[in-house]
Amino acid sequence: MPDGELHYAPEFLPADIADQHLNDIIAATPWQQSRLHIAGRECLIPRLNAWYGDKATHYGYSGMRLDLNPWTEQLSALKQQVEAATGGVFNSALLNYYRSGSDSVDWHSDDERELGSRPVIAALSIGAMRRFDLRHKTRKDLRYKLELQHGSLLVMAGAMQQHWAHRIAKTKDHSEARISITFRQVVT
Numbered sequence: 001m002p003d004g005e006l007h008y009a010p011e012f013l014p015a016d017i018a019d020q021h022l023n024d025i026i027a028a029t030p031w032q033q034s035r036l037h038i039a040g041r042e043c044l045i046p047r048l049n050a051w052y053g054d055k056a057t058h059y060g061y062s063g064m065r066l067d068l069n070p071w072t073e074q075l076s077a078l079k080q081q082v083e084a085a086t087g088g089v090f091n092s093a094l095l096n097y098y099r100s101g102s103d104s105v106d107w108h109s110d111d112e113r114e115l116g117s118r119p120v121i122a123a124l125s126i127g128a129m130r131r132f133d134l135r136h137k138t139r140k141d142l143r144y145k146l147e148l149q150h151g152s153l154l155v156m157a158g159a160m161q162q163h164w165a166h167r168i169a170k171t172k173d174h175s176e177a178r179i180s181i182t183f184r185q186v187v188t
């Protein structure tokens with residue numbers, strides 16, 4: 001990509017293994033639905049989240065903060081698999097649960113200060129295929145989209161978060177559940 005690095009492995013996990021993870025993780029995770037404070041108003045975000053990580057890692061933005069959960073055996077094994085494939089090292093993971101096509105995440109970059117300036121973010125997608133949109137922040141002609149399939153791994157690296165924003169828009173096409181597990185290295 002101009003001004004960033006994007007890597008995509010569509011069949012990172014075999015479908016039957018990914019099916020198992022989907023059911024187990026949905027059931028086992030202490031999901032939270034955060035409230036955001038925007039212009040003095042409080043609203044619930046349209047998805048559920050959970051934060052896992054080493055001690056002293058934390059996650060929050062716009063006045064919301066997620067509880068820190070210790071690694072489960074399952075997430076720790078997935079982390080090791082992703083580290084082996086990417087050569088990265090991660091100390092935390094943000095889980096997102098899109099319960100249906102009505103859940104979404106609006107345009108943003110993963111540019112919280114504790115991620116550093118050129119973070120490597122590795123996102124496992126499990127469940128319904130959803131479209132991932134990218135747009136360059138200053139060059140309006142640069143847009144890109146990708147259908148994130150069940151069991152796939154997407155890695156964003158280099159200057160991606162500095163120059164590009166991404167989103168998962170609402171859709172009427174996919175009503176089934178999807179989770180993403182986004183591994184990160186945060187400065188503690």
Ligand SMILES: [Mn+2]
Pocket residue numbers: 108109110166
């Ligand atoms: Mn993001």
